[in-house]
Amino acid sequence: MSKAQVVLGTFYGDEGKGKIIDYLSKDADVAVRCSGGSNAGHSIEVDGKKFAFHLIPSGIFHKGTLAVIGNGVVVDPKCLIDEMNELEASGGSTENLYISEKAHIVFPYHIEMDRLLEENRGNGKIGTTIRGIGPAYCDKYERSGIRAEDLISDRLEELLTVNITNKNKIFEMYGHPTVDLQKTLEDYKKYAEILKPHITDTITLLHNALENGKKILCEGAQASLLDIDFGSYPFVTSSNPSIGGVCTGTGLAAKDIGEVYGVLKAYSSRVGSGPYVTEQNNEIGDTIRELGHEYGVTTKRPRRCGWLDLVALKYTVRLNGITGLAINHVDTIGKLPNFKLCVAYNHNGKVTTDFSTNVDFLTNCTPIYEEFEGNFGDISKCKTRVELPENARKYLDRIEELIGVPIKFIGTGAGREAMIVE
Ligand code: IMO
Ligand code: MG
Numbered sequence: 359m360s361k362a363q364v365v366l367g368t369f370y371g372d373e374g375k376g377k378i379i380d381y382l383s384k385d386a387d388v389a390v391r392c393s394g395g396s397n398a399g400h401s402i403e404v405d406g407k408k409f410a411f412h413l414i415p416s417g418i419f420h421k422g423t424l425a426v427i428g429n430g431v432v433v434d435p436k437c438l439i440d441e442m443n444e445l446e447a448s449g450g451s452t453e454n455l456y457i458s459e460k461a462h463i464v465f466p467y468h469i470e471m472d473r474l475l476e477e478n479r480g481n482g483k484i485g486t487t488i489r490g491i492g493p494a495y496c497d498k499y500e501r502s503g504i505r506a507e508d509l510i511s512d513r514l515e516e517l518l519t520v521n522i523t524n525k526n527k528i529f530e531m532y533g534h535p536t537v538d539l540q541k542t543l544e545d546y547k548k549y550a551e552i553l554k555p556h557i558t559d560t561i562t563l564l565h566n567a568l569e570n571g572k573k574i575l576c577e578g579a580q581a582s583l584l585d586i587d588f589g590s591y592p593f594v595t596s597s598n599p600s601i602g603g604v605c606t607g608t609g610l611a612a613k614d615i616g617e618v619y620g621v622l623k624a625y626s627s628r629v630g631s632g633p634y635v636t637e638q639n640n641e642i643g644d645t646i647r648e649l650g651h652e653y654g655v656t657t658k659r660p661r662r663c664g665w666l667d668l669v670a671l672k673y674t675v676r677l678n679g680i681t682g683l684a685i686n687h688v689d690t691i692g693k694l695p696n697f698k699l700c701v702a703y704n705h706n707g708k709v710t711t712d713f714s715t716n717v718d719f720l721t722n723c724t725p726i727y728e729e730f731e732g733n734f735g736d737i738s739k740c741k742t743r744v745e746l747p748e749n750a751r752k753y754l755d756r757i758e759e760l761i762g763v764p765i766k767f768i769g770t771g772a773g774r775e776a777m778i779v780e
Pocket of ligand 1: 367370371372373397398399400484485486487488489490491492578579580581584593594595596629630631
């Protein structure tokens with residue numbers, strides 16, 4: 359039986375997972391999204407056209423690869439249908455798209471609840487994407503969620519009536535606009551018609567694929583430091599974007615998992631609130647943001663930028679059992695004359711390389727840096743690591759030395775081909 363490959367984000371998202379996924383899915387028979395929803399933003403360029411997908415697995419771009427939205431994903435059908443239309447309009451096909459019957463559906467009341475909760479958090483705002491993600495997962499665990507199998511069943515009207523009636527009571531209490539039951543029902547019946555041919559038992563589909571020796575690629579969304587359990591709670595998302603979510607979000611067993619690739623950038627970024635030890639809230643951060651085009655795919659927000667943090671990386675590598683690293687934007691960091699790498703923290707006078715997501719710990723840590731020289735020049739044509747300039751190699755060697763996991767992919771430019779694979 360073959361093993362599934364996994365691609366995960368190692369920081370706070372936006373590490374460029376799409377690029378690695380795009381490369382690996384060339385050889386994948388099945389590409390599967392495991393967790394999160396349309397809060398993810400994965401941009402890829404295919405034949406000169408840019409796509410920014412939130413829900414459809416990027417594997418769809420390779421002819422013959424089945425694209426699966428796993429049971430752990432929360433699906434906004436409108437967003438999904440828009441993406442399907444965009445794909446078809448540019449000559450692609452959605453024939454190979456499968457949606458788990460157990461995936462929970464995002465409704466307008468989830469989005470409104472997300473907005474209402476954020477508005478009422480005062481100084482403690484999380485900075486969510488307002489895509490209804492948290493409230494949709496809340497309903498799932500509270501057992502009032504509506505799944506894809508309900509969406510296409512006769513139960514929809516009854517379930518929706520109960521949910522909208524209950525949510526509207528809360529909205530009314532806060533003076534927040536309510537959700538129209540009839541309109542929602544009409545809209546979602548239309549979505550159900552469109553999505554019905556794609557909704558299936560993806561758990562069996564995936565099990566059969568592995569039994570038949572097919573290659574499965576698990577496409578991570580979000581990232582480990584946004585994990586509801588292992589991230590900097592409460593400034594996290596509402597799912598498990600780390601390795602555990604791969605099993606619970608697909609039905610694959612731990613023994614089915616093979617290589618786990620952890621994606622990072624040569625610097626770091628974060629959107630939304632929460633501690634960020636190596637943040638450069640200054641001109642350096644502004645320069646990195648412009649050089650790396652660090653603006654959100656989903657919300658267009660400017661991202662907070664800073665140096666790469668190996669204390670955090672050591673933690674997420676251990677947490678996920680990462681077997682290989684994929685480092686993007688090596689070209690970007692190389693545009694700076696010099697730059698820094700965080701190798702340890704000073705926590706109230708004590709040097710440590712042990713990470714903790716405890717917010718008090720993180721806000722009391724100052725980074726300890728090593729300095730590197732940049733000016734890498736154009737590296738986009740380099741096809742092997744030895745072709746890279748010495749300054750770039752020194753940086754990559756040091757990361758490998760301190761983390762103890764090989765770098766398998768090196769992003770050398772914006773284009774699809776600008777990547778060294780070792
Ligand atoms: P990709 O897959 C970056 C962040 C939000 C916010 C927090 C909670 O593109 O890497 P949510 O809407 O999930 O309840 O918001 O999580 N966040 C992301 N940040 N990339 C993402 O996904 C993210 N998905 C959620 O900014 O701080
Ligand atoms: Mg993103």
